[in-house]
Amino acid sequence: MSQAVNIVLDRRQSKVRAPSLRLGALRGVVAPLVLLALWQFISARGLVSSLVLPSPVQVLVALRGLAESGLLASSIAISLRRLFLGYALGVAIGLPLGVLLAASSLARKLIGPSFYATARVPLLAWVPFLMVIFGIGEVLKLFIIAKAVLTPVTMNTERAIAAIPAGWRELGRMYRLSAFTSARRILLPATILPVFVGLRFGLIQAWSVLIVVELLASTRGLGFQLTMARQLFQLDTMMALMLVIGVIGFVLDRGLALAERVLVRQYGGGA
Amino acid sequence: MNRVATLSLGLALPLAVAVLWQAAASTNLIDVTQWASPVLVVQAFGTQFADPQFWTDLSDSLVRAALGTTLGVIAGIPLGLVLGLSRHVRALFAPILDAAKVIPFFTWVPLLSVWAGSGETGKIIFIALAAALPVLFSTIEGVFSIQPRHRELVHLLRLRPVTVLRRVILPGAAPGILRGVHLALLYGWLATIGAEYFFEAGPGIGGNIMGARELYELDVVVADMIVIGLIGILLDILAHGVERYWLRGQGGHSA
Amino acid sequence: MSMQELLKLQGVTKGFAHGGGQVQALCNIDLTLADGEFLAFVGASGCGKSTLLRLIAGLETPDTGSITLGGAPVAGPSPACGMIFQDHRLLPWLTVAQNIDLALENSWLTRAERNRQIAEHLELVGLSAFAKAYPRQLSGGMAQRAAIARGLITRPRLLLLDEPFSALDALTRTRLQNELQSIWAHEKTAMVLVTHDVEEAVFLADRIVVLAPHPGRISNIVNIDLPRPRSREAAEFVALKAGLLRDLEAYAEAA
Numbered sequence: 001m002s003q004a005v006n007i008v009l010d011r012r013q014s015k016v017r018a019p020s021l022r023l024g025a026l027r028g029v030v031a032p033l034v035l036l037a038l039w040q041f042i043s044a045r046g047l048v049s050s051l052v053l054p055s056p057v058q059v060l061v062a063l064r065g066l067a068e069s070g071l072l073a074s075s076i077a078i079s080l081r082r083l084f085l086g087y088a089l090g091v092a093i094g095l096p097l098g099v100l101l102a103a104s105s106l107a108r109k110l111i112g113p114s115f116y117a118t119a120r121v122p123l124l125a126w127v128p129f130l131m132v133i134f135g136i137g138e139v140l141k142l143f144i145i146a147k148a149v150l151t152p153v154t155m156n157t158e159r160a161i162a163a164i165p166a167g168w169r170e171l172g173r174m175y176r177l178s179a180f181t182s183a184r185r186i187l188l189p190a191t192i193l194p195v196f197v198g199l200r201f202g203l204i205q206a207w208s209v210l211i212v213v214e215l216l217a218s219t220r221g222l223g224f225q226l227t228m229a230r231q232l233f234q235l236d237t238m239m240a241l242m243l244v245i246g247v248i249g250f251v252l253d254r255g256l257a258l259a260e261r262v263l264v265r266q267y268g269g270g271a
Numbered sequence: 272m273n274r275v276a277t278l279s280l281g282l283a284l285p286l287a288v289a290v291l292w293q294a295a296a297s298t299n300l301i302d303v304t305q306w307a308s309p310v311l312v313v314q315a316f317g318t319q320f321a322d323p324q325f326w327t328d329l330s331d332s333l334v335r336a337a338l339g340t341t342l343g344v345i346a347g348i349p350l351g352l353v354l355g356l357s358r359h360v361r362a363l364f365a366p367i368l369d370a371a372k373v374i375p376f377f378t379w380v381p382l383l384s385v386w387a388g389s390g391e392t393g394k395i396i397f398i399a400l401a402a403a404l405p406v407l408f409s410t411i412e413g414v415f416s417i418q419p420r421h422r423e424l425v426h427l428l429r430l431r432p433v434t435v436l437r438r439v440i441l442p443g444a445a446p447g448i449l450r451g452v453h454l455a456l457l458y459g460w461l462a463t464i465g466a467e468y469f470f471e472a473g474p475g476i477g478g479n480i481m482g483a484r485e486l487y488e489l490d491v492v493v494a495d496m497i498v499i500g501l502i503g504i505l506l507d508i509l510a511h512g513v514e515r516y517w518l519r520g521q522g523g524h525s526a
Numbered sequence: 527m528s529m530q531e532l533l534k535l536q537g538v539t540k541g542f543a544h545g546g547g548q549v550q551a552l553c554n555i556d557l558t559l560a561d562g563e564f565l566a567f568v569g570a571s572g573c574g575k576s577t578l579l580r581l582i583a584g585l586e587t588p589d590t591g592s593i594t595l596g597g598a599p600v601a602g603p604s605p606a607c608g609m610i611f612q613d614h615r616l617l618p619w620l621t622v623a624q625n626i627d628l629a630l631e632n633s634w635l636t637r638a639e640r641n642r643q644i645a646e647h648l649e650l651v652g653l654s655a656f657a658k659a660y661p662r663q664l665s666g667g668m669a670q671r672a673a674i675a676r677g678l679i680t681r682p683r684l685l686l687l688d689e690p691f692s693a694l695d696a697l698t699r700t701r702l703q704n705e706l707q708s709i710w711a712h713e714k715t716a717m718v719l720v721t722h723d724v725e726e727a728v729f730l731a732d733r734i735v736v737l738a739p740h741p742g743r744i745s746n747i748v749n750i751d752l753p754r755p756r757s758r759e760a761a762e763f764v765a766l767k768a769g770l771l772r773d774l775e776a777y778a779e780a781a
Contacts, residue, residue, distance in 0.1 A: 030363065031363040031364055031366070031367065032366055032367060035367075052385070052386065106280075109277055109280040109281055110280050110281070110283060110284055111284060112281070113281035113282070113284075113285075114281070114284045114285050117285075120500055120503065120504055121496060121497070121499070121500035121503070122460075122461050122464070122499065122500065122503055124461055124464050124465050124468070125464060125480070125495075125496045125499040125500060126496070127468070128480045128481055128483070128484035128492050128495075128496070129484075129489075129492050129493060129496050131484055132484050132487055132489050132492055133489075204373070207375055208375035208376065208377065211375045211377055211378055212375070212377045212465070215377060215380065215381070215469065216468060216469070226378070226381050227381065229381070230381035230384065230385065233385070235382075235385060238381055238382055238385070239382070242374070242378050242379075242382065245374065245375065245378050246370060246373065246374040246378065249373045249374060249375060250370065250373045250374075253373045420611075420613065420615055421615070421617060423585065423615075424615050424617075426585065426603060427583065427585065427603045427609055428603070428628060428629055428631065428632075429602075429603050429604075429605075429632060430628070430631055430632070431631070431632070434628075434631045438617070438620065438628060438631075439617065442617070442619040442620070443617075443619065445619070
């Protein structure tokens with residue numbers, strides 16, 4: 001019976017990410033492979049109509065078709081361009097805004113409530129509003145992505161700065177450091193990690209919102225292609241596009257995660 | 272600074288915006304039919320609240336949200352417990368879960384609309400999925416938060432698995448589970464609105480706001496936006512209250 | 527107090543993998559304990575006294591040798607053997623009474639009988655007024671008392687205590703030692719206490735087993751023939767304590 005209990009409350013509770021450098025990684029690869037094989041089997045045998053569930057092979061063929069026609073590359077380019085532009089705008093506004101809110105109590109009282117109130121309105125609810133104001137062109141995408149990024153970046157930045165222990169801020173004054181040196185030596189290292197978390201979260205949000213908007217109100221881009229494929233009932237193309245969207249999102253996230261790890265090594269063990 | 276001053280400062284910005292907006296509208300600097308005005312927004316509120324159809328639509332949305340979220344929670348908690356407790360199951364499904372975390376959720380909409388149709392079923396399944404994911408991940412975290420030394424106690428007292436589940440695992444994971452349910456409520460509401468945008472038009476406040484958009488009725492859009500936001504806030508408060516009530520008296524929970 | 531043999535260890539060894547090699551935690555332990563006897567293990571850190579206790583409890587298995595409790599070999603935790611840890615290990619989401627009740631999960635008693643037993647043991651440890659309190663509301667000493675009640679409620683023949691009072695302040699420690707003494711006299715349960723506090727051992731035990739480290743082995747067994755209740759200031763007490771401390775120092779230096 002203690003065996004059952006051991007299974008029930010396992011001591012080595014590893015994280016959801018299977019450790020990539022140990023034997024557990026093999027197990028992690030097994031399930032998707034098995035599922036993939038199962039999937040191929042089911043559709044190849046015609047157990048489920050290929051209209052409903054195309055086989056993995058068909059999806060890959062569709063993917064290749066998209067790539068060869070150039071549609072894939074151009075759609076990715078369009079979507080990514082929108083993402084980065086919007087992201088840049090959101091960060092450009094969000095970082096200073098966060099600093100401002102943390103630094104000035106007047107700003108906090110004046111702008112803070114409005115900011116947080118609008119932050120409480122979910123992004124999705126903003127979509128129709130922004131669609132009316134900006135139409136369905138590029139500006140819409142730009143602003144909505146910027147809004148998606150703005151909220152987490154601002155909030156995280158403000159919180160990061162507010163969380164700097166007062167003692168550290170005093171250090172700057174004690175040693176009569178210039179504002180610039182203070183910022184570089186104390187402020188930046190102390191806040192870079194939580195700010196980065198906000199930046200990372202903002203990117204994921206931005207990518208999600210971009211897809212939503214492209215699904216809803218677009219004539220180009222990955223989301224639009226997905227909608228088109230849906231209307232034409234081309235499930236294999238749909239799944240190929242979903243794969244691409246997922247992979248891009250994954251790569252973006254992992255890229256930032258790596259950067260975060262580098263930063264942790266440099267600045268970790270902070271406040 | 273005293274409270275009145277703080278309050279007025281906080282209101283200063285929105286009031287200024289509203290005043291400017293109204294001024295521009297009243298002096299025809301902007302086209303009211305296109306840009307609306309605060310007065311029109313308030314009127315839109317009034318018209319909507321007086322219209323029984325609005326309330327039907329709103330309750331349709333809420334019912335949909337409740338159904339989908341409940342389904343998602345019911346599915347998510349047991350799955351989360353299993354994944355949290357079993358290293359093997361977790362290792363098997365880890366990559367899939369990781370992928371699920373980074374694929375934008377709305378990417379699933381087109382596929383789901385093919386598989387489950389564009390009607391109510393599709394919407395409910397979508398909402399359920401949106402609710403299940405946070406519950407799943409939070410429950411797993413909740414299980415992780417159970418201290419290992421409690422495991423030894425279980426071994427020592429030779430408790431049966433049912434007892435372990437009832438007395439140790441569920442209460443121990445409760446904060447995580449409740450946090451997951453909290454998120455599920457919020458994401459479920461979001462998914463409801465999203466579903467109403469994407470799936471076939473049906474009654475619901477999401478449909479309303481989209482309809483108003485198509486007619487360029489900015490006043491209605493703003494009014495509905497505020498309603499959606501308010502409901503989100505209410506759900507948040509509700510969830511907070513439930514969390515606090517459930518975990519009362521336990522204080523430093525991971526003791 | 528019957529002189530019936532309750533616990534017997536023969537040729538027990540236990541090693542652990544550590545770093546690259548094997549660490550010999552315990553080496554050739556031979557020991558017997560009589561029914562109702564109070565035994566104490568003292569020794570510097572690294573002498574394996576906690577490991578020894580865990581072997582007796584059945585939480586670990588010896589590499590070689592045998593451990594029998596009441597004539598039967600120890601194959602795992604059993605209700606005949608209760609254990610108290612240094613950290614009270616009360617589940618934070620259960621009340622004191624519920625925590626004690628947990629130990630009775632596998633018993634065949636009726637609910638009424640269980641409640642009666644719980645009340646009785648709460649009285650024994652002086653916590654009757656705190657039955658419905660949560661662990662975080664208790665002081666360290668009170669929480670340990672609750673743990674003792676939980677340890678005794680299954681009416682074990684042997685109670686193991688692994689440095690139960692070392693996390694408490696000096697005053698509470700002395701008080702709890704006195705209380706443990708009375709509980710032992712009242713319940714007549716055999717007890718094995720692991721402690722680094724020599725005074726505590728001399729105060730409570732019938733026999734003290736001195737363990738030397740690296741590898742853990744019995745270096746000496748001292749009989750404490752003083753009548754109870756014992757006075758910590760009495761000349762004989764002080765002498766015994768001094769002698770033991772000298773022994774321990776010798777081993778610490780030799781290590």
